[in-house]
Amino acid sequence: MPDIRCWKCGKEYRVDVCFGGGIVACPHCNVKTRVTKTGVLYYTEPVGVFVSDVTIMELLEPIITDPDVWNKLNDIEQERLTEAAKCYAVGAYTACESMCYDALVSLLRRIYGERRELGYYVQQMENDPDLREVRGAIAYFASKRHEVDHPDRIADKIEAESTLTMTKRLIREIIMKKV
Numbered sequence: 001m002p003d004i005r006c007w008k009c010g011k012e013y014r015v016d017v018c019f020g021g022g023i024v025a026c027p028h029c030n031v032k033t034r035v036t037k038t039g040v041l042y043y044t045e046p047v048g049v050f051v052s053d054v055t056i057m058e059l060l061e062p063i064i065t066d067p068d069v070w071n072k073l074n075d076i077e078q079e080r081l082t083e084a085a086k087c088y089a090v091g092a093y094t095a096c097e098s099m100c101y102d103a104l105v106s107l108l109r110r111i112y113g114e115r116r117e118l119g120y121y122v123q124q125m126e127n128d129p130d131l132r133e134v135r136g137a138i139a140y141f142a143s144k145r146h147e148v149d150h151p152d153r154i155a156d157k158i159e160a161e162s163t164l165t166m167t168k169r170l171i172r173e174i175i176m177k178k179v
């Protein structure tokens with residue numbers, strides 16, 4: 001019975017998803033969330049909100065329209081980025097950031113090996129001469145490293161927008177230089 005955080009109001013509540021996943025409603029604001037269990041991890045995504053493909057495309061420019069980048073991402077990475085754009089579009093800023101982290105970690109695990117968390121890969125990238133043109137983006141994630149370990153905090157629109165922008169910049173450079 002995990003505690004999940006409502007993507008709309010930010011409050012936490014306990015859900016009974018021992019069956020593996022399903023749709024739950026927030027007891028505080030009644031907004032629905034889909035909970036999916038993958039291994040020991042729970043993913044949450046907004047339910048009942050429609051986000052057009054055009055909006056998703058716009059938010060994921062320029063990487064989604066560049067086949068040299070987008071087609072080199074695996075299914076998980078494409079899905080997490082699409083989900084990040086959807087979450088941003090509906091105001092689920094904290095979820096947007098965590099989807100960005102998931103996409104990045106998946107790609108970084110393919111590049112640098114091992115199954116570590118974002119902080120470890122930030123250090124790898126800081127020391128990687130191939131990635132010197134995106135030092136700014138790497139420094140951005142270095143500064144966010146502590147937040148990743150503190151899921152209590154709630155992101156606002158500007159933070160989510162920065163994280164999405166930096167994620168795209170980093171992914172583009174990693175694909176061009178390392179894949």
Ligand SMILES: [Zn+2]
Pocket residue numbers: 006007008009010011026027028029030031
């Ligand atoms: Zn709520």
